[in-house]
Amino acid sequence: MSLPKPEELISDVNLHKTPEKDWMDIKPELKKGYYLGIVEPKYLEELDLNTLGKWQPYDEKWPLPENWKEIVRKEILKRMEKHRSFKLFMDICVRCGACADKCHFFLGTGDPKNMPVLRAELIRSIVKGEFSTFGKLLGKFAGARKLTEDVIKEWFYYFYQCTECRRCSIFCPYGIDTAEITIMMREILLELGIGTDWGIKPIHNSYYIGNHVGVPPHTFKENLEFLAWEFEDITGIHIDLDRYINRKGAEILYVPMSGDYFADPGIYTMMGILALFQYLDLDVTMSAFATEGGNFGFFHSLEMAKRLHSKIYEEAKRLKVKWILGGECGHKWRVWHQYHNTWFGPIDFLEVPKSPITGTVFEHAKSNKIVHIVEFTADLIAHGKLKLDPSRNDHLIVTYHDSCNPSRAMGIFEEPRFILKHVCNNFIEMPENTIREKTFCCGSGAGLNAGENLEIRQRGGFPRANAVEYVHKEYGVNQLICICAIDRAVFPTLLGYWVPQVEVGGLHELVANALVFEGEKSRDVDLRRRPLKRPVKGIDQSEE
Amino acid sequence: MNALVSFIIFGILVAIPWFGVGVLGLDSLFGIIIPYACFLVFVIGLIYRIIYWAKSPVPYKIPATCGQQKSLPWVKRTFRDRLESPFYTWEVVLRMFLEIVFFRSLFRNLRADLYGKRLIYGSAKWLWLGAILFHWSFFIILLRHLRLFTNPVPQIIQGLDYLDSFIQTFGVPPVYITDILILAGLTFLLLRRFFDPKVSYLSYGSDFFPLFLILGIVITGVLMRYYIKVDLYAVKQLTLGLATFNPVIPEGAKIGVIFYIHLFLVSSLAAYFPFSKLVHMVGVFFSPTRNMANNNRAVRHVNPWEYPVKHLTYAEFQEKFREAMEQAGIPIDEEVTKEEHEWYTMYGPHKNI
Numbered sequence: 001m002s003l004p005k006p007e008e009l010i011s012d013v014n015l016h017k018t019p020e021k022d023w024m025d026i027k028p029e030l031k032k033g034y035y036l037g038i039v040e041p042k043y044l045e046e047l048d049l050n051t052l053g054k055w056q057p058y059d060e061k062w063p064l065p066e067n068w069k070e071i072v073r074k075e076i077l078k079r080m081e082k083h084r085s086f087k088l089f090m091d092i093c094v095r096c097g098a099c100a101d102k103c104h105f106f107l108g109t110g111d112p113k114n115m116p117v118l119r120a121e122l123i124r125s126i127v128k129g130e131f132s133t134f135g136k137l138l139g140k141f142a143g144a145r146k147l148t149e150d151v152i153k154e155w156f157y158y159f160y161q162c163t164e165c166r167r168c169s170i171f172c173p174y175g176i177d178t179a180e181i182t183i184m185m186r187e188i189l190l191e192l193g194i195g196t197d198w199g200i201k202p203i204h205n206s207y208y209i210g211n212h213v214g215v216p217p218h219t220f221k222e223n224l225e226f227l228a229w230e231f232e233d234i235t236g237i238h239i240d241l242d243r244y245i246n247r248k249g250a251e252i253l254y255v256p257m258s259g260d261y262f263a264d265p266g267i268y269t270m271m272g273i274l275a276l277f278q279y280l281d282l283d284v285t286m287s288a289f290a291t292e293g294g295n296f297g298f299f300h301s302l303e304m305a306k307r308l309h310s311k312i313y314e315e316a317k318r319l320k321v322k323w324i325l326g327g328e329c330g331h332k333w334r335v336w337h338q339y340h341n342t343w344f345g346p347i348d349f350l351e352v353p354k355s356p357i358t359g360t361v362f363e364h365a366k367s368n369k370i371v372h373i374v375e376f377t378a379d380l381i382a383h384g385k386l387k388l389d390p391s392r393n394d395h396l397i398v399t400y401h402d403s404c405n406p407s408r409a410m411g412i413f414e415e416p417r418f419i420l421k422h423v424c425n426n427f428i429e430m431p432e433n434t435i436r437e438k439t440f441c442c443g444s445g446a447g448l449n450a451g452e453n454l455e456i457r458q459r460g461g462f463p464r465a466n467a468v469e470y471v472h473k474e475y476g477v478n479q480l481i482c483i484c485a486i487d488r489a490v491f492p493t494l495l496g497y498w499v500p501q502v503e504v505g506g507l508h509e510l511v512a513n514a515l516v517f518e519g520e521k522s523r524d525v526d527l528r529r530r531p532l533k534r535p536v537k538g539i540d541q542s543e544e
Numbered sequence: 545m546n547a548l549v550s551f552i553i554f555g556i557l558v559a560i561p562w563f564g565v566g567v568l569g570l571d572s573l574f575g576i577i578i579p580y581a582c583f584l585v586f587v588i589g590l591i592y593r594i595i596y597w598a599k600s601p602v603p604y605k606i607p608a609t610c611g612q613q614k615s616l617p618w619v620k621r622t623f624r625d626r627l628e629s630p631f632y633t634w635e636v637v638l639r640m641f642l643e644i645v646f647f648r649s650l651f652r653n654l655r656a657d658l659y660g661k662r663l664i665y666g667s668a669k670w671l672w673l674g675a676i677l678f679h680w681s682f683f684i685i686l687l688r689h690l691r692l693f694t695n696p697v698p699q700i701i702q703g704l705d706y707l708d709s710f711i712q713t714f715g716v717p718p719v720y721i722t723d724i725l726i727l728a729g730l731t732f733l734l735l736r737r738f739f740d741p742k743v744s745y746l747s748y749g750s751d752f753f754p755l756f757l758i759l760g761i762v763i764t765g766v767l768m769r770y771y772i773k774v775d776l777y778a779v780k781q782l783t784l785g786l787a788t789f790n791p792v793i794p795e796g797a798k799i800g801v802i803f804y805i806h807l808f809l810v811s812s813l814a815a816y817f818p819f820s821k822l823v824h825m826v827g828v829f830f831s832p833t834r835n836m837a838n839n840n841r842a843v844r845h846v847n848p849w850e851y852p853v854k855h856l857t858y859a860e861f862q863e864k865f866r867e868a869m870e871q872a873g874i875p876i877d878e879e880v881t882k883e884e885h886e887w888y889t890m891y892g893p894h895k896n897i
Contacts, residue, residue: 006661007660007661010658010661013658014658015656015657015658015742016741016742017741018741018742018744018745019745023745023746044892048854048889048891048892048893048894049891049892050891050892050893078890080600081599081600082600082601082603082849083600083601083602083603084597084598084600084601084602084830084832085602085606085831085832085833086600087596087597087600088597088827088830088831088832091593091597091821091823091824091827092821092823092824092827092828092831093821093824094751094821094824095743095746095747095748095751095821096650096671096675096743097671097736097740097742097743097746098649098650098653098671100742100743100746101654101655101656101742102654102656107656107658107663112742112745112746115742115746117746118746121746134819138749138750140748140749141546141549141550141748141749141750142748142749142750143748143750166608169608169833170608170610170649170652171649171650171652171653171654172649173643173647173649173650173675173828174824174827174828174831174834175608175643175649175828175831175832175833175834176831176833177606177608177833180606180833190891191891207855207856208856208864210861216865216868217865217868217869217872217874218865218868218869218871218872218874221872221873221874222872242873245874245875246869246874246875246877247875248875248877287858288865288869288874289858289861289862301891303853303889303890303891304891306853307853307854307855308855310853310855311855311856311858314855314857314858315858318858318877318880337840337841338604338605338606338840339604341840341841341844341845342603342604342605342844342845342846342847342850343847343850345844346844360616362615362616363842364613364614364615364616364631364839364841364842365841365842366841366842367841367842367843367844368840368841368844370841375615375616378616378619379616382616382618407609408608408609408610409606409607409608409609410609410613410838411609411610411611411612411613411625411629411838412612412613412615413611413612413613414612414619414620415615415616415619418619431665433654433665434665437609437610437611437628438652438654462663463656463663466661466662466663467663470662
């Protein structure tokens, strides 16, 4: 599918104009390029989930089961009973509108139903219209309406135009979290048997093969071998890969993201991490099974998220490691940080994480025993354990994208910046209102990074790309660094469209670029074979 | 349209006591029975609402973090970070205090504008200011009213009254600052519902209604104080009677219909409160994204309904890929055995939770 030119794409967006008709009277129109396809029923069946058979969203009549209304009512009530957040958020919104222009999808489409408040009203109106006496009595006046098949279509359309990034929630005076509402609504859709192709297949892969992209263990090893070989070819440093795969009795279990050993440019982050392990001679290993730290299950239901990540602690137990180290990833860290401990705890079979290199005890992770690799590396640098030459990244003018979930569901802001300041000389921040807790989503998170919905992705990513474009034009930024695997997968497409001059990479790629190895050979390229500003002199030249 | 319906309902609410007291002379109905009934609805309704919320557990610790987490000892956390990403309980308490008393999150507000192909964000504190003016004035006015329900009037209430009316230049009686500020705040909040296209689009009738109601209360109050004088002595007799559960309609004295309109609107607001969005006043205390600590990895949060789920085990995985793993030289674990694990699910045909 081809998109119009970037300047034309958003020419229909007017943030200060609203439709003539009331939003309740506007029927959902499923625009091509805005929604995801539906998965083949066998994938749902093999995951013990309900299915509606073979169908697609563009079908006029959706094959909902006969008792679909009853199911939806029951599932809404069930979730209100189980989650105070959901119940509360249905009651306390005053529609002040503070969230209205905070959503990247609203900014990129101008569609009022992409204002977080109206996204929530899509369900809030049903809760009022179906369960509240006053709501039934007053109807539209009180914002209540009846459950119809159109409502289901609307839910599918708009709850899959939310990336659960939580930007709106930090502006809400009551802390209403649209991500929470979207999670519940996608659960209810899944209960009906509605599962997206791009969402369910990765889950199926992760469940049966170990990772989203469906890379079996031998290919996993092959891919890493390729990275190790490439690294050796560039730097002359051999990476002893065998000890990093499925080895019992290592001190640390590292859990990578499939995006980092599957596709460019994520692979350079993985290469950087392997290089770091080799540099430190770290006693670490990766499971051949738990090869996925990310979690597409989280984009469909909390139960599915738990089903996918059970393998992480199970594998830690089997491999008899002491603690777990997790790679650079976005929603993964929402799940690892905010849910793991509740799901899998108490984690009494592991030890409180302690860096074998610096001796630092990670007290803040003492209960669930998982440490973010960025925390780990920042600690190394703070203790002077890495010999770094930041000028090896002088060919890059770097900006840093705060990935949404590590920002707003964890609060990791300083550690990555600390690392950046030590591994490169040119680091430029994007405008203040687009970074840190106010950071913008890439537009493709939460299971939206498919091909069939490319237009909504490019629109949703527009605010982020716009800030990148600003620093590119002002300061010549040519490299975006992020700590999220989905970011690394989707930013090349997003920036390729909006700011093609800026490349994308992970933080540990820059770390490895700047790392000075004992016995390295001379080179004039970085780890992705881009020419360096000043060639590195290695042992083969040091005699002169 | 929404606003018009709201306004008509509001008009009816004004007309009821006008007719009821002014024409029919139902003083005790509007002076005693309705206020008591509405107050009862308010209290019971609010308690019911709180219990309704509290009955649902908080399964996960999901704070929204707007500041640096507590991680490595040398990573500096500013005071702001502590409030925005609280680790300790006192930090959570402070965060909630700022949220409830000073509307911290609303203060963050931005405005986005699209110029051609450029998005610009500017500070937008007007909503915050309007909200602060309204809520704080309302609160102080409510406190001031305690002078009608206490005898003798506590020093602190007298002091508040004095402070609020220290601008004495407008003649007798002195003008309350909060009267002006609440009118300014409410007018702003109402005007933006009319004229801000986004806010206007998402406003229901039930969003205009409380604004009209409270404006009506304020205006009748102001009228009573400055223009249509009522017998204050008689009013206090009535209000004190209500407060001491010994209600009487003052004999002989004519309080004035305007007072009954004021009282009826207040009663309506009280009765409406627990069934409307106004419960945000209590709800904000319950908000899990604000009232929980960002210490998930250090302190475990327990979910009362957590259940074991179905997942693939390593033994099953290894059995499937054994040959390929052996060929690739990946270590095979000979110690694992296939075991069934207990599991439940809330999905699909196997629903059992």
